[in-house]
Amino acid sequence: MLKTAGWHSVGISGELMGGSKSKCDRVNLAFEDLKVGDRWVSDRRIISLGEIKEFADLTGDYTPVHVDEEYALETPFRGIIAHGLLGLSLLAGLSTEAPKVETVALVDISGWRFRSPIYVGDEIHVVTEVASVADHGRRYGQVQWYRKLVNQRGEVVQDGMLTTIVKRRVTLSAKNRVIIEPAAVQVVPESHATIAKDSVIRSML
Numbered sequence: 001m002l003k004t005a006g007w008h009s010v011g012i013s014g015e016l017m018g019g020s021k022s023k024c025d026r027v028n029l030a031f032e033d034l035k036v037g038d039r040w041v042s043d044r045r046i047i048s049l050g051e052i053k054e055f056a057d058l059t060g061d062y063t064p065v066h067v068d069e070e071y072a073l074e075t076p077f078r079g080i081i082a083h084g085l086l087g088l089s090l091l092a093g094l095s096t097e098a099p100k101v102e103t104v105a106l107v108d109i110s111g112w113r114f115r116s117p118i119y120v121g122d123e124i125h126v127v128t129e130v131a132s133v134a135d136h137g138r139r140y141g142q143v144q145w146y147r148k149l150v151n152q153r154g155e156v157v158q159d160g161m162l163t164t165i166v167k168r169r170v171t172l173s174a175k176n177r178v179i180i181e182p183a184a185v186q187v188v189p190e191s192h193a194t195i196a197k198d199s200v201i202r203s204m205l
Contacts, residue, residue, distance in 0.1 A: 029102065030101075030102050031140065031166040032169050034099075036130050037130060039127065040127070041127055042094040042098040044124065044125045045094060045125070046123045052120065055083055067080070082119070087118050087124070095126045101143075102167035111160045112158070122151045123151065128146070131146045132144040135172075138171050138172040139168055139172075141165070141168060142165055142166075145163070
């Protein structure tokens with residue numbers, strides 16, 4: 001089911017239940033709300049030269065193709081391009097609102113691909129799809145997401161898999177604990193690394 005950033009409430013079955021509201025009014029989704037194949041499209045954002053320069057200042061990455069216009073014009077890109085990790089960072093931000101989820105931790109990024117450059121003035125958005133869900137103790141679930149960053153021409157500039165730990169709405173009892181087997185969807189990249197199980201996350205369960 002396709003969902004957009006403007007929708008604010010989801011029932012237990014994952015069905016949409018309302019219209020647009022402010023970000024602070026939207027209900028965060030719990031693990032139980034997420035079903036394999038659910039999809040969301042984020043708001044759009046235009047990349048500015050100022051943001052690229054600020055990212056260079058923040059990270060210390062002053063690779064000339066990101067900050068030197070004369071140099072960049074002589075490269076195959078024919079102009080300044082955004083840092084790949086700036087694109088990934090913006091994807092992370094845009095996707096926190098579509099969907100808005102009770103996320104506890106990011107535990108893995110796998111098969112991430114930087115397919116095309118991001119230029120000044122490009123308008124990007126994120127498409128997110130639930131690739132698999134699995135039980136992760138009694139209080140949390142593990143969700144693997146396929147996410148792609150798309151520009152105004154419909155080109156996928158970045159994509160890959162991210163895995164997060166998501167809070168349950170209702171804690172499972174040891175007696176009634178249910179295991180949900182991961183079920184990959186067709187869009188999952190070929191690279192499918194084993195999900196990291198950090199000891200800090202395990203200690204929370």
